[in-house]
Amino acid sequence: MSARLSTSVGGSLHTYFMSHELLWSALNAQQANATLIGPQLRAAAEELLRMYVPGRMRVMALDAAGERIIGAALAMRDEHIEMFDYTEAFAGTSTCLLIGGFIAGPAGVEAAATAVTGAGATRVEAAVIGGWSAPIRGVSRVRELAGIHVRVA
Known part of the structure; x- marks a missing residue:
């Protein structure tokens, strides 16, 4: 019984810390996005212009x-x-480039990719300032808007 209790507590603590970490990540992303101005905003816009075809x-x-x-x-x-x-609707060979700030997870990007694919986009790419580096379903390529250094608490 002792081992079972320990396993249960460990699993519960793991879930608690994962949820807590995700909430902090979302809060940090929100704060960084809300304060995106000046040189950081200009650098992100310049990088977008380099990516845009x-x-x-x-x-x-x-x-x-x-x-x-x-x-x-x-x-x-x-x-x-x-x-x-x-x-x-999109033209036959259009790519949609999704632009965002710091993201805490893939859900919003995935939902946007589904929406633009449904509207006829043949390829979906994303360019974000940061926060997520793993592949995102429905997105062919995720790029960082390079050169952005924003202090995140």
Whole structure:
């Protein structure tokens, strides 16, 4: 009985610490995204412009930080950046580039990939500032918006 109690407690503690770690990760990502401004925002927008392929790609924000990154890129570029629009289907060979800040897990990215694939995107890529490095279902490639160094508490 003692061994069973110990195993049960160990499993419970493991679950508690994993949940606690995930909550801290989400909080840190939220804080970093909310304070993304200045040189870090500009560097992310410049990296987005290097990744963007006109005529073959549409971009879509994953979160508020993604909206700011795309907005900064639009302000830096005279040429048009094609945005994803839920009211219009993708062209036959379009890639959707999902743009986001720090992410704590893959769920939001996976949901966005499912949505744009359903709208006709033939390939989905993601570019995020950081926070998640494992593969994400429905996403062909996950890139980091390089050169970003944001202090996370």
